[in-house]
Amino acid sequence: MHYNSTQDKSKAVLSAQAIAQGISQDGGLFVPESFPQISEGELKSMLLMSYRDRAKLIMAKYLTDFTAEEIADCVDSAYTVEKFGSDHPAPIATVTFNGAQLNLLELWHGPTCAFKDMALQILPHFLTKSLKKAGGGRDAVILVATSGDTGKAALEGFRDVDHTKIIVFYPQNGVSAMQKHQMTTQEGENVYVCAIRGNFDDAQTAVKKIFTDPATQEILAQHNMMFSSANSINWGRLLPQIVYYVSAYCDMVNMGRVAFGDKINITVPTGNFGNILAAYYAYEMGLPVKRFICASNSNNVLTDFIRTGVYNKNRDFYTTVSPSMDILVSSNLERLLYCLSGNNDAETKGYMDLLKTEGMYTVSAKIKDKLQSMFRGGYADEDATMRTIHDLYEQQGYLCDTHTAVAVSVCDAYIRETGDKTPVVIASTASPYKFSRAVLTALDAGKLPESEFDMVERLHDFTGAEVPAPLASLRGKKARFADVTDKEDMQGAVLGALGIDK
Numbered sequence: 001m002h003y004n005s006t007q008d009k010s011k012a013v014l015s016a017q018a019i020a021q022g023i024s025q026d027g028g029l030f031v032p033e034s035f036p037q038i039s040e041g042e043l044k045s046m047l048l049m050s051y052r053d054r055a056k057l058i059m060a061k062y063l064t065d066f067t068a069e070e071i072a073d074c075v076d077s078a079y080t081v082e083k084f085g086s087d088h089p090a091p092i093a094t095v096t097f098n099g100a101q102l103n104l105l106e107l108w109h110g111p112t113c114a115f116k117d118m119a120l121q122i123l124p125h126f127l128t129k130s131l132k133k134a135g136g137g138r139d140a141v142i143l144v145a146t147s148g149d150t151g152k153a154a155l156e157g158f159r160d161v162d163h164t165k166i167i168v169f170y171p172q173n174g175v176s177a178m179q180k181h182q183m184t185t186q187e188g189e190n191v192y193v194c195a196i197r198g199n200f201d202d203a204q205t206a207v208k209k210i211f212t213d214p215a216t217q218e219i220l221a222q223h224n225m226m227f228s229s230a231n232s233i234n235w236g237r238l239l240p241q242i243v244y245y246v247s248a249y250c251d252m253v254n255m256g257r258v259a260f261g262d263k264i265n266i267t268v269p270t271g272n273f274g275n276i277l278a279a280y281y282a283y284e285m286g287l288p289v290k291r292f293i294c295a296s297n298s299n300n301v302l303t304d305f306i307r308t309g310v311y312n313k314n315r316d317f318y319t320t321v322s323p324s325m326d327i328l329v330s331s332n333l334e335r336l337l338y339c340l341s342g343n344n345d346a347e348t349k350g351y352m353d354l355l356k357t358e359g360m361y362t363v364s365a366k367i368k369d370k371l372q373s374m375f376r377g378g379y380a381d382e383d384a385t386m387r388t389i390h391d392l393y394e395q396q397g398y399l400c401d402t403h404t405a406v407a408v409s410v411c412d413a414y415i416r417e418t419g420d421k422t423p424v425v426i427a428s429t430a431s432p433y434k435f436s437r438a439v440l441t442a443l444d445a446g447k448l449p450e451s452e453f454d455m456v457e458r459l460h461d462f463t464g465a466e467v468p469a470p471l472a473s474l475r476g477k478k479a480r481f482a483d484v485t486d487k488e489d490m491q492g493a494v495l496g497a498l499g500i501d502k
């Protein structure tokens with residue numbers, strides 16, 4: 001199995017190189033040259049398998065330059081009972097909402113209580129093996145700029161992983177109290193966390209600059225290190241996400257929610273388009289899916305795109321209660337365009353160039369038709385999101401976070417508009433306790449306490465829902481990292497953290 005660049009398919013690399021490199025040199029994203037198929041017999045055999053065995057079967061189809069032992073080692077190290085609380089890292093909870101049965105695929109049982117753990121717990125294992133194969137045996141230095149969730153999930157994933165170091169920069173005043181506490185208390189010998197005086201964009205821009213600076217790369221090379229990336233366009237983050245959609249289908253069959261071979265709908269709360277793209281890739285592999293419902297918050301650039309075929313990021317940016325979806329450039333959409341254009345690299349590059357120069361592009365009639373045959377787009381504004389948290393709790397005693405609420409709201413509207421009775425799986429992407437303030441407000445739970453931990457406690461007292469251990473144990477934990485740097489000094493901070501004198 002080779003991987004091509006979406007913007008130049010004459011390039012072909014093996015998975016180890018795609019993972020070690022992160023992004024293609026031409027600026028395109030790595031995509032599998034074709035989709036390996038899951039046969040009916042394989043799907044049937046997966047019904048009886050554990051999550052981990054399902055993962056091994058699917059990943060082996062893509063990581064053909066890895067041995068079966070290597071893949072097993074990655075999977076068994078990542079999805080442990082210790083890290084995910086049970087043998088099944090991605091269970092389904094079924095609720096009835098406004099009369100319709102919804103199956104919530106809970107992807108937040110990992111160490112940082114958001115779905116990004118599903119990929120970031122295994123990426124470090126893929127990466128260290130990839131570096132041995134394609135990185136000349138050098139140690140990897142992971143640089144992350146974060147607006148909150150990704151940084152913590154990456155820190156947890158990479159902590160104490162041999163031959164890696166991870167450095168995370170976050171905007172000093174741009175993350176929630178809980179997110180900051182999660183990061184500054186991070187344990188591990190190979191981690192470093194630093195605040196910057198600036199916003200997320202400043203952190204992101206500076207990280208990209210350091211990452212691509214030849215002089216810094218040279219200094220690292222002299223110390224047998226190289227930069228690598230853990231962001232969501234890395235193939236090593238997408239692949240683990242395909243697994244849980246296939247696994248969810250198997251669980252749906254086992255639970256009697258769908259007859260084997262019949263189709264399901266999948267609803268995903270979407271930001272960078274990674275999670276929903278993984279679901280689409282599962283469909284390309286043969287998973288029986290009728291329709292994808294792409295759910296956005298008020299930053300509804302994707303809703304408009306799916307309805308009109310015009311992607312236009314020239315619009316107001318809203319800060320919402322579902323911050324991980326506050327995004328106007330959905331990077332992974334590029335991979336879908338490549339796919340829907342019939343692997344047309346020149347056409348894909350054309351759209352991406354227009355996005356850069358004009359901030360917008362219009363897809364061909366062919367792409368638009370294909371897109372609309374499989375995808376529906378919808379969005380939930382702040383009111384609809386809060387109402388959904390409230391109503392779902394009132395109707396079913398089920399507590400969902402703000403991102404999941406966006407998806408439930410959009411799915412509910414879709415079902416009411418279309419009368420579509422296809423069984424539906426909704427990706428539930430974070431624990432409600434990560435967003436206690438918004439959830440408490442939605443529930444009308446009285447005057448809010450001041451501290452984040454008191455809010456968590458109040459939410460627990462109010463609903464009785466269990467507080468995830470990783471969040472509960474943060475209370476009283478001492479911060480290990482208090483450094484703050486100017487954005488101009490980030491390169492020095494990186495070298496300092498690596499123990500390199502300039």
Ligand SMILES: *Cc1c(COP(=O)(O)O)cnc(C)c1O
Binds near residue numbers: 275404
């Ligand atoms: C990152 C994130 C999303 C968006 O996922 P994408 O893959 O970027 O579309 C949704 N919900 C939560 C809680 C997230 O952390």
